[in-house]
Amino acid sequence: MSDKKKHKVFVNGAISPQFIADSIAKHSTKTSIGAHDIFLGQVRNDIINGKTVNSIEYSAYEEMAEEKFHEIREAAFVKYNLTCMHIYHSIGSVKAGEICLFVFVSSSHRKDAFDACRDIVERIKINVPIFGKEIFEDDSFVWKENTE
Amino acid sequence: MSDKKKHKVFVNGAISPQFIADSIAKHSTKTSIGAHDIFLGQVRNDIINGKTVNSIEYSAYEEMAEEKFHEIREAAFVKYNLTCMHIYHSIGSVKAGEICLFVFVSSSHRKDAFDACRDIVERIKINVPIFGKEIFEDDSFVWKENTE
Amino acid sequence: MTVNVIFFGALIDAAGTNKTEVKNVSDCDSLKSKILVDYPELNNYKFLIALHNQVVKDNLKLNEGDTVALLPPFAGG
């Protein structure tokens, strides 16, 4: 297995804007990059049956999830001409308005970054065993299901 | 003319990762947002006729450029279901590895953010009168031309 | 022969546990039937079965010590 496998995807709680800034800053030495596409998933305060979502509690089958992230990553490097790629996903509690997914794709030209980023996000939604409990203000909850 | 017209697109020199982080952080109060797509253009150290690009010096027909940015912005709000959108472009000198374009699109669902962000970037490349002098290590230069 | 079964998300609530062991099942279909008898509440839930980190579509044979995961709908992103 390649070194890429060791990249840790899961982070505890929300992904901070500062973490994103630090990731961006690290790419200034990679001067063959011309385009970055960054996707951020943010927890919505959806209203479900009259109750407002306060937070999502994420859990995962972590071993399988890390393998799926690895497969998604390797497939993207084969399919697109990328300089680098980073994926981070929250585990545990993320409040509405906070960021739970950070996909960061960099390439020389914009087409690869755009195509790859979108493809990666779609594959994460479909293939990675992550589960989300949408918790309402009154501490009741429903289990979230990706549909979009 | 709407208030949106007053949004200033041009920033002097490179766009800093911290500026991007601050922009992201401001969106945590907009809890109907579920997806952000961010495009960053970064100056490449392309090699042209054996010489390496050190920086790009951007200039613009600013009055027309601001109007074109406004048109692009309004068209995107009509075409896509967006919560908000921000566009920043550098003017003046930006070194290789630094960021010269920051397009930030937010929506409830990811499809709108992805579609709009890409559309906006393509329109900026084609329609906005911005000019770029690629300056080499020895201070000679060539004028850049969008082709991708 | 014993197979380990692990539950995730809503299925933990439904089963009342996050893992169990199932004896004397030789393939995924028979495992699934047995689980639905032991935890009848799971009949009300959608789930996939995963073995060796891959979702199982065919009726794969099971071996001693295999771990089978029951996965409710994904919600990543």
Add this chain to the structure above:
Amino acid sequence: MTVNVIFFGALIDAAGTNKTEVKNVSDCDSLKSKILVDYPELNNYKFLIALHNQVVKDNLKLNEGDTVALLPPFAGG
């Protein structure tokens, strides 16, 4: 009648100035012809003409005091 002409990017280098005035031109085509006579180096450059912040495709009429911009290829992003 006087029309203002402004140059950008590579065209400033080529014309040796960033602006000029052109007299006795009534439309964009005649303006363009006159500019290419006054600044023959511009014949070696690609450019578009813009009036009132819009790229001009047809041969629009010009009015006293109009500002016409000569725009080399764009490089934004």
